[in-house]
Amino acid sequence: MVTSRADTAPTTPGGSVPDGSVPGGSLPDGPAPATPAVEWGPAPLDVKLANVLGGRTAKAIEKAFGHRTVGEFLEHAPRRYAERGALTALDSLAIGEPVTIVAEVVEVRERTMRARRGSILEAKIGDGKGLLTLTFFNQGWRTKDLVVGARGIFAGKVGDYRGARQLAHPDYELFDADDPRATADPESDEAIRFSRQPIPIYPATASLSSWQIAKAMGIVLDTLPEVTDPIPASVRTRLDLVPFRKALEMLHRPEKVADFKRAQDALRYREAFVLQTALVQRRIAARATASVARVAAPGGILERFDATLPFTLTDDQRAVGAEIAQDMAGTWPMHRLVQGEVGSGKTLVAIRAMLTVAESGGQSALIAPTEVLAAQHLRSIVKFLGPDLAAELRPVILTGSQSTDERRRALLAAASGGSRLVVGTHALLGDRVDFAELGLVVVDEQHRFGVEQREALRTKGATPPHVLVLTATPIPRTVAMTVFGDLDVSTIQGMPSGRAGVETFTVGLAEHPGWESRIWTRMAEELADGRQAFVVCPAIDDAHGEDDGAPEPAADGSDPEGTPTRKPATVLATAERMRTMPVLAGRRIEVLHGRMTAEEKDRVMTSFADGAVDVLVATTVIEVGVDVPNASMMAVLDADRFGVSQLHQLRGRIGRGQYAGVCLLVTHAEAETVSRERVDAVAASDDGFELARVDLELRREGDVLGERQSGGRSSLTLLRVVQHADVIIDARDEAERLLERDPDLSGSPALRDALTRRLDESDAAFLGKN
Structure with a gap:
C-alpha cells in the first residue's frame, strides 16, 4: 500500500488543512475495495458510482466534478503525468531537469518567512549518494507524514536556491511500513520498475486531491468488467487503436509513457467519432425537415x-x-x-x-x-x-x-x-x-x-x-x-475596392514610456486634416469593465502569461484627461459604452457619423458594424487586454473610406510575453485568416471553444479542435460512411449506447440548435 501526497493537496491561504479533510488521506468515507456484490449488468458504464465507491465518496466526486456514473468518472482524464524516468543520483542532478528519486527523509524543519507572512517547510531527503531539499510554502501540515525515516518516491523539477539543489512542491508517494519497498534497496529491480511508472495528475479540488482521485479510479478499474467499444473493429485495425477497456486501464494506470500516449490516441478518436456521429445524425434529421423555398424572381x-x-x-x-x-x-x-x-x-x-x-x-x-x-x-x-x-x-x-x-x-x-x-x-x-x-x-x-x-x-x-x-x-x-x-x-476573402487600408503599430510603453505623448500629437495631426478618431479602452471606469476577452489575472497579481497586472485604462478617465490636453484643446470628445441608454448611444453615434464629434472614446461596443468612413485613426489603450481577433475587428472601424487609417496598439506588456505576442501579431499582419491561426495557437483550448452553452456533458475532454484536425476529419468521414450504411445504428449497438450516454437531452438539443 502507498500513502500518497501531491501538489494538489488541500490548503487554506494560511496553510492549514480545511475541516473534514486529511491531506493525502482517504476519500470522505474512505472507500473500501469494492466487493463482488456490485451488479454491473449489461451497461457497466451506466452503473452509479455510489454502487462501487460508496455513497459519501460518490457524493463528494459528484459535488466536485458532476460525475454520477462509472462512465463519467472514467472520463476524468489526468491533466498531465509526472514522468519518472530512470533513478538519478542526487549528487549529479542538473538544474531544470525533471527527476524522480526513491529516497528517505533525513531532516525536517519549518521556519517563518521574513519578508511576508507564512512559513516554509524544508525536508532533506537522501538516497545514500547525496542530499536534496524539498520545499513547501505554507504547508506545515506535511510534517505529519514527512517524518525522519519515511521513505518514498519524490518527483519534480530540480531548482537551485543559494547554491543548493531543491524540489519546490514536488509530487511524492510515501511507502507504508509494511510495504517491501520501504526497506528494499533503492536500486533493486522492484524499486526501479515502480519508479519508472508515470504518475497521473488529475484535475483536483480543495477537497479531493489528485492522489485521492487516483485511489478511487483504481478501485473502479479493479472491478470493471469488459466494456464494448463504439469504434468499429475495422477502424481500430486501420488506425492501430487499442480497445476501449484496455485504453481506460492504460490512461489511468500506465506502466510506461507509451501506455498513456496510446490510450489518449484511442480515447481521443472515440470522443471525436461519437461526437461527429451525433452531428451527422442531426444533419440528416435537419434535411428531413420541411421549409418554405425562397427564390428571387426576375424583375423582383x-x-x-x-x-x-x-x-x-x-x-x-x-x-x-x-x-x-x-x-x-x-x-x-x-x-x-x-x-x-x-x-x-x-x-x-x-x-x-x-x-x-x-x-x-x-x-x-x-x-x-x-x-x-x-x-x-x-x-x-x-x-x-x-x-x-x-x-x-x-x-x-x-x-x-x-x-x-x-x-x-x-x-x-x-x-x-x-x-x-x-x-x-x-x-x-x-x-x-x-x-x-x-x-x-x-x-x-x-x-x-x-x-x-x-x-x-x-x-x-x-x-x-x-x-x-x-x-x-x-x-x-x-x-x-x-x-x-x-x-x-x-x-x-476578397475585399471591396475603394478602401485605403490601415497601418498598424505597436506602441510599447514598457520599453518606451516617452512615446505616450506622441499618441496624442499624432491624433491631433489627423484631426487637423479634418479626420476623426477612436480611442478604445478595456473598461468604463474603475468599477465597471466590459467583456474584453482578456485573460483572468492570477492570484499572485500577474496575468496567466506572467505580465504584472495594472489597472486598465478606462473610458471616463481617459476622456476627461484628453479634454485637458493642450494638443487636443477645442476638440469635441464624447464617450460611448454599454451602460449608456439606447437613446444616448444613438445620439453619440449619429453625431460621430455626421462629423459633429471629433474623437469617440469607447469600449468594445464599437467592435463590429460601426461604419464612419471619415474615421482615420484609432488608439487602443492596454491593447494586450484584448484578443488577436478582437484587435483586428476593432481596427476594422477605420480606413473604411478614401482616407488611409493608422492604428496604434498601446501596451505596457513586456517584450517576449504572450500578451505582447498577441499585440505584435496584429501589428505585423492585416490578414484576418492568418491572424485567426495565430490566435488559435496563442489561446487556450477553453478560449477556442468558449464557455459551455449547455448543462450537459458535450464539452471536449482529450480532443483539441485545432491540434487534432486530422482526427476530427477522419472521424467525420467514418461517421458519414457508417450512417449511410446503417442510418439507425441497428448494427452498432455499442455506438448507439455511447451516443445516448454522451449526449443527454440537453446536449442533443444543443447539437441540433447549432
Missing part, C-alpha cells in the same frame, strides 16, 4: 436592388450569394455560416438574402449583440435600400430600451407583416415578439449569442426558417465541424 425586389448598387459585387460576394440562394431554394431549412474579413461585405450578402425572402412575402429577423450595432445595421439597410424599397419593406428596429410607443409600433409591424425586415437585439427573443411569416433568421457575430438564444428566435417561425450566421472571426473547418454542428460554411 432583389433584381431591383442590385440595379441600384453604386458598385460591383466582389467575386466572393457573388459566390457566397449563389450558395445562399441555392440553399434557400431547397426543401429543407438553410443552416449556413458566412465568415469574412472585417469590412468584406457580409452585411450586403445578408441583405440580399433578406430581399429574396421578402419577394415571397416572408420576413427576416436580424439579431445583433448590441444596440449600437443594431442601430448601425438599420441605418445601413435603409441606406442600401434607398427611399423606394425602404418605404415598401418598412425596416424597423426592436431593442430593450425603446420607449413604450416605439416598442409597440415595432411589435405591431412585425406581427402584422407590415415590416419585412426586423432588426433588433436580444429584445427580439421576448415572448411578446411575433412574426406574420418569419422566413429567415440572420445572426450577426454569432459568438455573442448562446445556443438557446438563437433557438428562441428560430422557433418564432410557423415553419422552420432559414438561418444565416455571420462572423468576422475566421473559424477553422474543424472548429466549425465540432462546435457549430450542422452549419455549412462559406467564406468571403
